[in-house]
Amino acid sequence: MTKRKRLFFDIETSPNIGLFWEAGYKKNIDSSNIIKERAIICICYKWEEEREVYSLQWDSKQNDRAMLLKFIEVANVATELVGHNGDKFDLAWIRTRCLFHSISMFPTYQTIDTLKIARNKFRFNSNKLNYIADYLGFGQKIKTTFGLWKDILLNKDKKAMEDMIKYCKKDVILLEKVFSALNKHTESKTHYGVIFGADRGSCPECGSDDLVRYNARVMASGIRRIQYKCKTCNKFHSKTDK
Numbered sequence: 001m002t003k004r005k006r007l008f009f010d011i012e013t014s015p016n017i018g019l020f021w022e023a024g025y026k027k028n029i030d031s032s033n034i035i036k037e038r039a040i041i042c043i044c045y046k047w048e049e050e051r052e053v054y055s056l057q058w059d060s061k062q063n064d065r066a067m068l069l070k071f072i073e074v075a076n077v078a079t080e081l082v083g084h085n086g087d088k089f090d091l092a093w094i095r096t097r098c099l100f101h102s103i104s105m106f107p108t109y110q111t112i113d114t115l116k117i118a119r120n121k122f123r124f125n126s127n128k129l130n131y132i133a134d135y136l137g138f139g140q141k142i143k144t145t146f147g148l149w150k151d152i153l154l155n156k157d158k159k160a161m162e163d164m165i166k167y168c169k170k171d172v173i174l175l176e177k178v179f180s181a182l183n184k185h186t187e188s189k190t191h192y193g194v195i196f197g198a199d200r201g202s203c204p205e206c207g208s209d210d211l212v213r214y215n216a217r218v219m220a221s222g223i224r225r226i227q228y229k230c231k232t233c234n235k236f237h238s239k240t241d242k
């Protein structure tokens with residue numbers, strides 16, 4: 001099987017349906033009030049360096065099992081899964097629904113979470129994908145209202161489902177753009193050069209040998225780490241000196 005690069009993904013979820021005695025501020029809803037469990041409505045994804053954004057959705061009975069089986073096949077051939085809050089939200093949701101359906105998954109995936117990068121490395125006014133995308137000039141997410149979720153969940157409205165997929169796909173496109181910008185400031189987690197047959201000394205991002213060497217940092221252990229900049233993709237990386 002050919003090795004695939006990064007997979008950008010986003011999910012949309014349905015709320016629980018439940019019974020409650022009274023609406024209002026600061027109310028408690030016990031889990032025993034749930035009459036229909038929440039599920040995943042759709043998963044949209046795209047491979048890095050490819051144009052097409054794919055979508056999967058729950059079936060006509062609003063069962064997300066078949067969709068998850070398909071998505072796990074895709075996720076399992078990805079080298080890295082990229083999501084905005086993907087670790088704690090999207091992937092955790094997917095894992096919880098796979099657990100429910102007894103669908104097996106890898107215990108861990110190599111992930112890149114753009115929310116974590118945004119929090120750890122930058123100081124944005126807001127760490128929401130919408131804000132960061134707009135700040136970087138990539139545009140904004142499609143606006144939605146809660147009515148869209150209601151139309152899908154309660155009326156099985158086809159147009160609402162199309163709108164939801166469109167919204168989810170746009171998020172995946174923004175996610176890739178935001179990732180590509182932040183990526184230049186982050187350490188690689190994967191050596192794509194080696195994956196695609198280049199030497200270990202090449203650029204981890206693109207496998208190029210055309211590198212500029214910067215000053216070494218000598219760690220407390222005495223080990224020297226040298227910074228390089230790739231002239232092909234402009235990304236920095238550091239490597240232990242032998």
Ligand SMILES: [Zn+2]
Pocket residue numbers: 203204205206207208230231232233234235
């Ligand atoms: Zn490079």
